[in-house]
Structure formats: structure tokens, C-alpha cells
Amino acid sequence: xxxxxxxxxxxxxLERAAEEEFRRLMEQRVVLLTEDMAQRHPGLSEAVxxxxxxxxxxxxxxxxxxxxxxxxxxxxxxxxxVVEWEFPSERTRRAWANQSVTTxxxxxxxxxxxxxxxxxxVAISRAESLSGADYLLVPMDSDYGDFDAAVRLxxxxxxxxxxxxxxxxxxxxxxxxxxxxGRYPALVGVVGFDSRRIVLETVGVAE
Amino acid sequence: xxxxxxxxxxxxxxxxxxxHLCIAQDRGDPAALFRQAAEFEELALERIPADKVRTxxxxxxxxxxxxxxxxxxxxxxxxxxxxxxDDSLPGFTRLExxxxxxxxxxxxxxxxxxxxxxxxVYDVQVTFSQHYRVAAPSRGxxxxxxxxxxxxxxxxxxxxxxxxxxxEADRASGH
Numbered sequence: 255x256x257x258x259x260x261x262x263x264x265x266x267x268l269e270r271a272a273e274e275e276f277r278r279l280m281e282q283r284v285v286l287l288t289e290d291m292a293q294r295h296p297g298l299s300e301a302v303x304x305x306x307x308x309x310x311x312x313x314x315x316x317x318x319x320x321x322x323x324x325x326x327x328x329x330x331x332x333x334x335x336v337v338e339w340e341f342p343s344e345r346t347r348r349a350w351a352n353q354s355v356t357t358x359x360x361x362x363x364x365x366x367x368x369x370x371x372x373x374x375x376v377a378i379s380r381a382e383s384l385s386g387a388d389y390l391l392v393p394m395d396s397d398y399g400d401f402d403a404a405v406r407l408x409x410x411x412x413x414x415x416x417x418x419x420x421x422x423x424x425x426x427x428x429x430x431x432x433x434x435x436g437r438y439p440a441l442v443g444v445v446g447f448d449s450r451r452i453v454l455e456t457v458g459v460a461e
Numbered sequence: 462x463x464x465x466x467x468x469x470x471x472x473x474x475x476x477x478x479x480x481h482l483c484i485a486q487d488r489g490d491p492a493a494l495f496r497q498a499a500e501f502e503e504l505a506l507e508r509i510p511a512d513k514v515r516t517x518x519x520x521x522x523x524x525x526x527x528x529x530x531x532x533x534x535x536x537x538x539x540x541x542x543x544x545x546x547d548d549s550l551p552g553f554t555r556l557e558x559x560x561x562x563x564x565x566x567x568x569x570x571x572x573x574x575x576x577x578x579x580x581x582v583y584d585v586q587v588t589f590s591q592h593y594r595v596a597a598p599s600r601g602x603x604x605x606x607x608x609x610x611x612x613x614x615x616x617x618x619x620x621x622x623x624x625x626x627x628x629e630a631d632r633a634s635g636h
Contacts, residue, residue, distance in 0.1 A: 302478035305485070355485040380474050382502075382523035382530075384560050387481065390519070399467050401516040433556060438515060 282333040284326070286367035295366060296398045297377035297389060306363035311342040312350040313360030313413065317448045324364070324445075328372055328454040335368060335452060353413060357447065358386070361411025365443030368452050369407065370394075378404060391441065406431070406440040413447050420446035424453050431457045466508035470520060473501035477527060487601045492531050499527035503540065511549075518544075518554035525561050534565045541565075 263269070287294075288310050292303035314322055314337065326335040342350075350356040366389065369375045375391040378398045390404035397403070408431045412419050427442040440457040480494035502524040509517045521544045528537035541558045544550060 297474070299475045299478050301475075301482060305478075305482045309485070349486045352485060352487065359481075359485055379470065380478065381519050382477055382498075382526040383557060384526050384529065384564055387477070399464060401519055402513055438551075438553070 282331070284333055284335050284371040286324075286335050286337045286364060286371055288337065288339065288363045288367050291363070291366060294370065294394075295377040297379040298366075302380075306359050306366070308342060308346050309350055309356045309359035310337075310363035311339050311360075312347055312356050313411070313447045314339050315341050315347070316413065318450070322450065324450045324452050326368055326372065326452045326454070329456050333372070335371070337364065337367075357411040357413045358409070360447065361443070361445040362389075362409050364445045364452055365407070365409045365454070368443065368454060369441065372454065375405065377407070381406065406438065407443060408440065409443050409445075411445045411447065412449070415448065417446060417449040417451055420444055420449055420451045420453060424455055428455055428457055466505040466520075469501050469505035469508065473498045473505060473523070473527070476501065480530070495527050495531035496533060499524055499531055499533070499536065502527055506540075514549055515551060517547075518550045521547075521550070522554055522557045522561070525558060529561055529564065534568060537561060538565055 288307045290303070291306065292298045292300045295303070298306070314320070320337075320339045320341070322337045322339070324335045324337060326333050350359075366377055369391060373391075374394050376394050377389040378392050379390045379401060380387045381390055389407040389409070390401055391407050392398065392400070392404050408427050410423050410427050412423055424442060424444045427444060431440045431442055437458075442453075442455045442457060444453045445451070446453075476494050476498035479489075480491040480498060483489035483491040483494065502520060506517065506520045506524050509520060511517075521540065525537050525540040525544065528534075528540060541562050544554060544558045
């Protein structure tokens with residue numbers, strides 16, 4: 255006699271598996287914290303952290319309503335990343351009128367929040383370069399004065415356009431970083447604001 | 462732990478961060494902030510222990526880049542040459558320093574686009590047919606100066622152009 259004949263649910267195992275998979279996927283959801291970043295990232299001054307957060311609000315407000323869910327892709331999988339934010343004031347939007355620079359700063363806020371949430375890494379310093387500034391990352395609660403052991407993070411942002419633009423930017427940044435990182439580890443983080451993508455890629459090349 | 466260099470670097474970092482915010486929000490005097498940041502970064506560089514090879518490379522490149530962004534290209538070149546002379550520094554440092562030296566050469570080739578006191582020379586288009594070449598510490602200041610010249614009826618000086626363009630603006634749009 256079958257399970258159905260005995261009054262049991264024949265799909266019980268399937269439903270349980272689906273429920274577990276759903277729970278697992280839900281556990282893969284992270285919240286990206288773009289407020290008070292200076293308290294968690296020693297390499298961000300209060301002014302810079304506040305500026306990055308404002309820039310992220312301006313970038314998000316161009317395309318979305320709060321909260322906004324991003325697809326966050328990294329070396330080990332894909333997760334949902336929720337960004338809680340508030341609409342920027344008119345004054346804030348006017349202050350951040352330069353679109354390309356605002357996109358760069360806004361992307362920094364989201365990528366730093368993402369590496370913190372996914373890898374437990376925090377910024378201990380900005381590293382000035384010819385084309386801008388990268389960040390140096392170490393695990394939370396490690397030696398914040400040891401730059402020799404840090405992971406270099408290169409960030410870029412794409413305001414709008416098809417999602418392939420995000421991946422093109424990731425490829426370009428990987429090439430750029432691989433040339434300059436030597437035997438030291440590095441990360442590339444690219445945000446697509448309109449396409450709601452955040453891509454984190456590790457880069458490691460022997461010098 | 463020798464933290465003197467780190468304290469100096471933190472001061473440089475704060476000033477450089479403020480300079481980037483000034484550029485982003487088109488206010489203040491980013492060139493002056495970059496210059497102060499470069500001075501602190503060089504002091505930090507001198508105090509990093511010799512065995513911290515990568516740290517010395519990172520801070521050295523940072524010092525050269527900050528001098529470059531302040532418009533003090535001679536200082537940027539001086540720091541860059543010192544770094545290239547140091548055989549102990551890692552390869553990535555040399556590549557980044559070479560990029561900075563190339564940028565200095567290109568900048569000089571573009572008709573000596575550094576103004577007095579670290580100011581940058583800007584080309585500002587005020588009307589469709591009127592554009593002005595002015596030296597100023599920031600884009601906002603350059604526009605203001607050009608508008609005053611236009612209001613006074615002074616002749617435009619630039620022979621060709623354009624829109625408002627600067628080294629920093631090129632950097633941002635090329636990101």
C-alpha cells in the first residue's frame with residue numbers, strides 16, 4: 255500500500271527539502287550597514303564615512319525606493335544584500351551634483367559594507383594612488399597598524415546601463431589590480447546602482 | 462609597536478579624505494589639503510621601520526600621488542625618484558611610481574598646465590563663444606574668476622576649447 259493510500263502526504267520529503275532550501279537561501283541574506291562606518295572601519299574618518307553614506311543615498315535615490323535589495327556576487331556564491339537608506343535632502347543632492355564622483359563615493363560605501371558583511375573585513379587605511387584612493391582591509395579585531403598583511407581593495411561604481419557594464423568594469427579592474435598588486439592579495443568591488451548588483455572578486459597574482 | 466608613522470599617516474589620510482570630499486562637492490581648496498596631506502605622508506614614510514617593505518611602498522606611492530594631486534609636480538617627482546632608487550621596495554611600487562612620473566611628464570607636455578602656487582590652469586567656457594584660461598586652486602574658483610572676467614568684458618584668452626576641464630575632472634570621468 256502506498257503512502258497516499260495510508261493517508262500520508264507523498265510529497266512530505268520534497269516539501270521538507272524545499273522548506274530547508276528556502277530557509278538556507280533566506281539565511282544567505284545580509285544587511286549592508288552604510289551608517290556610522292567610521293566606528294567600524296578605522297581607515298575612515300567621521301567626515302569621509304558620512305560623505306560616503308550621503309553619496310550612496312544620492313546614487314540609490316536616482317533609481318530606487320528604500321530599502322533596496324542587491325544581488326551580491328562573490329567568490330563563493332550569490333546572496334541577497336539589503337540596503338536600508340533614506341532619501342537624501344535637496345541640499346545633500348545639490349552637494350553631490352557631480353555624477354561620476356558621487357557614483358565612485360557611493361560605490362565605496364556599499365562595497366565596504368559588503369566586504370564587512372561577507373568577509374568580516376574592515377578598512378584600516380586609504381591608500382592614495384594616481385587615479386584615486388584604494389582601501390586596505392584586514393579582518394575585524396586584528397592588528398589595525400599592520401599594513402603589510404592587508405588586502406588591497408579597488409572599488410568602482412556604475413550608475414546605469416545594462417548589467418554587462420558591471421561585469422565589463424569588473425574585468426577591467428581585475429586587469430588593473432593584478433598588474434599592481436604583486437604577490438599580495440587584493441579585492442575588486444564593483445557596484446551597479448541601477449542594475450542592483452554588487453560584485454566582489456579576489457585577485458591574487460605571483461609577483 | 463612604532464606608531465609614530467601611523468599617527469602621521471592618519472593625519473595625512475584625514476586631510477586627503479577631506480580634499481576628495483571638496484572635489485566631489487566642488488568646494489574649498491583641495492590643492493592646499495592635498496599639499497598638507499603630502500607633507501604628513503612624507504614624514505610618515507621616513508619613520509616606517511625598514512622591514513615593513515610593503516607598508517613603505519604603499520605610503521611612498523601615496524606621498525608621491527598626494528604631491529601630484531596638490532599640483533606640486535617637482536615634489537612628486539622627487540619622492541618618486543627616491544622610491545625608484547630604493548631596491549628593497551616591491552615591484553608594484555615601481556609600477557605605480559612610474560605611472561605617476563608618466564602623468565607628470567604628460568602634464569608638463571600639455572603646455573605646463575600647473576599654475577603658480579600649485580594652482581591648476583582651467584579652461585572655462587562661459588558662453589558659446591567666450592572661454593577663459595585662468596589659474597585657480599579649484600574648479601569652482603576658476604569658474605567664479607572666469608565669470609568676473611566675462612562680466613568686466615575682458616577678452617577671452619584661451620585659443621581653443623571646450624568646457625571646464627582639469628586633471629582631477631579627467632580622473633573622475635575616467636573612473
